Amino acid sequence: MAGPILEIKDVKKSFHRGSQSEILVLDDISLSLNEGEVVCLLGKSGSGKSTLLRIIAGLIQPSNGFRYYKQQPAFGGVKNLSMVFQHFALLPWMSVLENVELGLESSGMSTTDRRDKALKAIDMVGLDGFESAYPKELSGGIAQRVGLARALVVDPEIMLLDEPFSALDILTAENLRGDLINLWTSKKTNLKSMLIVTHNIEEAVYMADRILIFGSDPGKVKSEMRIDLAHPRDDKDEEMAELVDQVYQTIAEVNFQAKRAGMRFRTIRLGHMLPSVPVSNITGLLEFLVSGDGSEHAELSEVAEEMHLGLDEILPVAEAVEILRFATVSGGRFQLTPTGDGFAKASILDQKKLFARQLLDHVPVAVYVRGTLENVENHTMHESELLGVLQEKMSEVASRRVLRTIVDWGRYAELFAYNVNSGVLSLEDP
Structure with missing residues (x-):
């Protein structure tokens, strides 16, 4: 195919607040999906990734910008595109088979043909035996397989997935990721491209051929990385670990480049969207950084691993310690300030006094x-x-x-x- 299978150009999205000014959520976004590739859109929660995915799907309209399917302008829904949601979106009064058939309701297909295609999709995702079960009987992993079957039953060329594994436990998510990649590489479907929204770095490196790193306030694609590893991939492989570290480094650069050139700290105004970080996470990070482990492992990725923090936890706490001037993040690495070092070593009462001073300053x-x-x-x-x-x-x-x-x-x-x-x-x- 000469060009991208799906493309958006110069997309912006803003929301009105009654008579007040608009809130700009997405700004000047252009991206493309090519045949034969899995693309992951990686960024922290609340950055507008899901809004962008719905614009790409045609579920909501952008404030500005254009969408193209096979180089032709696309308006509304795209026939050969399907979507998998984070929270399954199964109808509780319908069986597994009926929920999957639902994807074909508007196709004009006969009841028999709908049933046959639904059974094939169910078989494809390993759900044989669950056809007559209802959503209340299903585990999270099985429910999401129903969501995948419903998306695949229409035989799409493009599949959009909105954090499809984030509501699952670690082992279930790992199994489902592997099964989806196996389905992709087996060529048993008509799929030409997948776009997956995630905030899980390891997931993106495991699945993607290309990672688009999303910034926030407003949401925008800030960086792109290619992952030139064949599937299936081993998440224990040393090359995978190196790529995860590179992604962390790039995300740190994207999220902490808002500081003005030549300035060490981030300065904020009254209307700044403060990170939702409990004080315990701030004190925990500072105490880790002042410890022997922290002084040796100050890389963002290493701190996240040592403290068992995901991307949605490490980035907000990193922003918080910068705002409070307890530490800086530069080159993907934490560095304690003298104030932060003093805070970590102080008594509880002195920590409270230091925290108050930093808040008021x-x-x-x-x-x-x-x-x-x-x-x-x-x-x-x-x-x-x-x-x-x-x-x-x-x-x-x-x-x-x-x-x-x-x-x-x-x-x-x-x-x-x-x-x-x-x-x-x-x-x-x-």
């Missing part, structure tokens, strides 16, 4: 809350006031996440109290 939303509480007569404010300020810069959902984070950090630092029942922030616990 470097986190504007903490300064806003503390300043407001000090300046009003009864030294209280309702959370709705803070949410109103935050929603001028971000969505309601994002604002509530920031509220939860600053409440957690502020309580720990003893800067203010919060009553979850009344939604009131105060200088002292009521």
Whole structure:
């Protein structure tokens, strides 16, 4: 085939907040899917990957940009494309067979032909014997196999998968990944290309021929890596481990290049989307870095492995320690600051004092809350006031996440109290 089987160009997506300004979620994204390749879109949760996948599928429309199928403009759904969702999306009142047949309802096919194709798809994903079972009887792994069968029953050329293994336990996810790759390499289907959204680095390296690394705020493809390894791949192989380290390095560069040239630290404003990181994760990371293991293994990938943190955990905590000036991330490696080193070695009470100082010096939303509480007569404010300020810069959902984070950090630092029942922030616990 001369060109890509599917392509998007200059795609943007923004959402309105009533009469307020728009929130830009995706910005200037162009990517292509070629025949014979598995592409993984890798990035942290909340970066807009799933929104992009739905635009590619034709489920939602972009604010700007174009989509092409076999070099022709595509509008709405693409006939030879199917999608697998993260949370199975099975209809509970239908059996496995009926759920798979559902993918053919609009095809105009006879009942007999639909049944035959559904049975073949069920056989293809190893579900023989489960045809009459209902979703409530199925484990997560079996339910996701039903989702795969329903996507395959339409004999698609392109399959989009939205974090298809993230809701599964480790062993089940590993088995299903292997089975999907075996199905892909066996050529038993009409599949020409797969695009998989994930935040699992090992999964991306195991499955992909090409990895697109996604940045956030707004979402954008920031980097591309080719994985020139034949399938099947051994995740214990040394070359695989080296590639995982390279991906971590690239992700670190993508996520921490927002600092201005020549600046060591990340400076934020009042409307910054604070990472949702509990204080325990921050203190745990700093205490690890100051230990013997941490001083020897400060690479992002090594820290994640040693502390048993996934990508969605290590990146937010890395951003948090940078914001608080406890550590920097440069070249994919953590480096403690003197403040961070002192914090890790301090007593619990001194840690609280240091944390409070860093909050008031470097986190504007903490300064806003503390300043407001000090300046009003009864030294209280309702959370709705803070949410109103935050929603001028971000969505309601994002604002509530920031509220939860600053409440957690502020309580720990003893800067203010919060009553979850009344939604009131105060200088002292009521």
